[in-house]
Amino acid sequence: MxxxxxxxxxxxxxxxxxxxxxxxxxxxxxxxxxxxxxxxxxxxxxxxxxxxxxxxxxxxxxxxxxxxxxxxxxxxxxxxxxxxxxxxxxxxxxxxxxxxxxxxxxxxxxxxxxxxxxxxxxxxxxxxxxxxxxxxxxxxxxxxxxxxxxxxxxxxxxxxxxxxxxxxxxxxxxxxxxxxxxxxxxxxxxxxxxxxxxxxxxxxxxxxxxxxxxxxxxxxxxxxxxxxxxxxxxxxxxxxxxxxxxxxxxxxxxxxxxxxxxxxxxxxxxxxxPAIGPTKRAALDRRVRLGEHSAPARVSYLGSMLGLALDARQLDEPLSASQLTIARASEFDPRSARALEVAREGWTLREILAHGVIDYHPxxxxxxxxxxxxxxxxxxxxxxxxxxxxxxxxxxxxxxxxxxxxxxxxxxxxxxxxxxxxxxxxxxxxxxxxxxxxxxx
Incomplete structure (x- = not known):
């Protein structure tokens, strides 16, 4: 073009x-x-x-x-x-x-x-x-x-x-x-x-x-x-x-x-x-590794973005069906809609965070x-x-x-x-x- x-x-x-x-x-x-x-x-x-x-x-x-x-x-x-x-x-x-x-x-x-x-x-x-x-x-x-x-x-x-x-x-x-x-x-x-x-x-x-x-x-x-x-x-x-x-x-x-x-x-x-890799899985694994130590501390904030009470024990699990039912994007954080979209794709909490949903830019x-x-x-x-x-x-x-x-x-x-x-x-x-x-x- x-x-x-x-x-x-x-x-x-x-x-x-x-x-x-x-x-x-x-x-x-x-x-x-x-x-x-x-x-x-x-x-x-x-x-x-x-x-x-x-x-x-x-x-x-x-x-x-x-x-x-x-x-x-x-x-x-x-x-x-x-x-x-x-x-x-x-x-x-x-x-x-x-x-x-x-x-x-x-x-x-x-x-x-x-x-x-x-x-x-x-x-x-x-x-x-x-x-x-x-x-x-x-x-x-x-x-x-x-x-x-x-x-x-x-x-x-x-x-x-x-x-x-x-x-x-x-x-x-x-x-x-x-x-x-x-x-x-x-x-x-x-x-x-x-x-x-x-x-x-x-x-x-x-x-x-x-x-x-x-x-x-x-x-x-x-x-x-x-x-x-x-x-x-x-x-x-x-x-x-x-x-x-x-x-x-x-x-x-x-x-x-x-x-x-x-x-x-x-x-x-x-x-x-950007999170760049030869595949999406490779790009995500790179960010998972970079967020290995910070992810546990970010889980509670992710929960506030989605209107849920989350803790680090669920870090390597996706949101449950009941959690997805009540999850809502916070009106106070413009990143929340993206976080909810990623969560609904079935990723674990660690992987949701690796998508950069709490980073300052897309x-x-x-x-x-x-x-x-x-x-x-x-x-x-x-x-x-x-x-x-x-x-x-x-x-x-x-x-x-x-x-x-x-x-x-x-x-x-x-x-x-x-x-x-x-x-x-x-x-x-x-x-x-x-x-x-x-x-x-």
Whole structure:
């Protein structure tokens, strides 16, 4: 088949192991990869071989999870990780999360523009607010009310963009004959003062090949949608159904239109966590193994999703006929309908969990074609402009996706065969921008 529109793909890169908590114990994985930048570079190169548009590194300024049995889910530090990757890759975009709540705009502007220059125009900033009290305590602070956090986010993004443009495009003269390094008249302070943050400037960094970093957003709710609509060229989504994804995408596009922007400039990326194997049984067995230690603790939550009282003693049994009769999908969890659907197929509780029904994004289980089918259905339904792909075990999973899923998408005319540009803006089809967007007041 042939399509005028093709999907854009990003690769989730986290802790050096993969998206599943037990990936650090999987055969063939070096358990020391949490502190290995070489491993992260290797995974980035595999994603670049597959022509992914960008890497996406989430972040959390603190410690999360149960370290007794599972690794943290984030990299040691996203900017340093991407700096290492930038030197060993050539085309793939580099998107890191940076909190507007606990960073000053000058620091954000400096770090991301330096990465942008280092990578020759491949940097992106996922601008988020932080609401976790534990994270706030790491900075000796408490969490401000949501409206205040988002007001600070707006100010931080605007000041960062103004700082990016404070060194004008043609300010760097490099005139050795005349002894003129730069034109100081074209490197000027911005002198912006907000209610929460401020900066004098200028930023002493010239433009990259794409001018300045690309803004991403990942927040939900009205405040997050407004933020994405005003500034973002990419939105990292979290949706479990086509209907929810389509609604989120439409809301962001409407927000962009209200802000005076072309809604087509904002690309919405749905998450997908594929479980791939030569057969469905093989793919399921892989996830069963990865969930071996976490499954018992998840049984009670699965029960709440289905309106049942379940315990770990039933882990290797399917729901009984009487349980299936009274089981109902919880209206409070959008994943519950999928959990009930899988349960009715007769799988054991362990296998139901292995279908990813409690994961944060949909998990197509089976051959590479099953994942490709899922992505095609969502994309053609207008639920997204592409996906950010979260691999269960990076060591072998990224190559499997690149070698098995990508060719199917390409054969169907859904994904490109090669990069068509060199910068992140090129990959996203994002318009040129240097400094503040004059359309957005």
């Amino acid at each position: 042939s399509n005028d529109r093709t999907m854009i793909l990003g690769m989730h890169l986290g802790n050096g192991y993969g998206s599943q908590g037990a990936a650090w114990r999987f055969p063939g994985v070096d358990p020391a990869n949490y502190a290995s930048f070489d491993a992260q570079v290797r995974y980035a190169q595999a994603a670049e071989r597959g022509k992914f548009a960008f890497l996406f590194l989430p972040d959390f300024p603190g410690l999360q999870g149960d370290l007794a049995s599972e690794s943290p889910q984030i990299t040691l530090e996203p900017m340093l990780t991407l700096a290492a990757i930038a030197r060993e890759t050539a085309r793939i975009g580099l998107v890191a999360t940076g909190s507007t709540t606990f960073n000053e705009p000058f620091n954000i502007a400096r770090q991301f523009k330096a990465l942008d220059v280092m990578s020759h125009g491949r940097a992106g900033w996922n601008a988020v607010t932080t609401s976790d009290p534990g994270a706030a305590a790491n900075y000796g602070q408490t969490i401000a009310p949501r409206p205040e956090r988002y007001q600070r986010a707006h100010e931080t993004i605007q000041i960062a963009q103004a700082l990016w443009g404070s060194w004008q495009r043609d300010a760097w003269l490099q005139d050795t004959a005349a002894g003129r390094f730069a034109d100081p008249e074209k490197i000027q302070p911005i002198n912006l003062q907000g209610q929460h943050v401020a900066s004098r400037g200028p930023l002493p960094i010239p433009p990259s090949e794409q001018g300045q970093p690309v803004i991403f957003a990942a927040g939900g709710g009205d405040n997050g949608i407004e933020l994405a609509g005003r500034y973002a060229s990419g939105v990292i989504g979290a949706a479990f159904t086509i209907e929810d994804a389509r609604s989120q995408r439409a809301a962001v596009r409407d927000a962009a239109r209200r802000a005076g922007r072309d809604p087509d400039e904002v690309k919405f990326f749905a998450g997908v966590m 998990t197509p289980v089976g051959t590479a074609a099953v994942t490709a089918d899922h992505m095609q259905e969502w994309f053609e339904a207008g639920a997204c402009d592409g996906f950010w792909v979260s691999i269960d075990v990076n060591e072998d999973g990224i190559d499997t996706f690149v070698d098995e899923v990508m060719p199917i998408l390409q054969e169907r005319g859904l994904f490109h065969h090669d990069y068509e540009g060199s910068t992140l803006r090129d990959h996203l089809g994002a318009p040129a921008q240097y400094g503040l967007d004059p359309r957005v007041s």
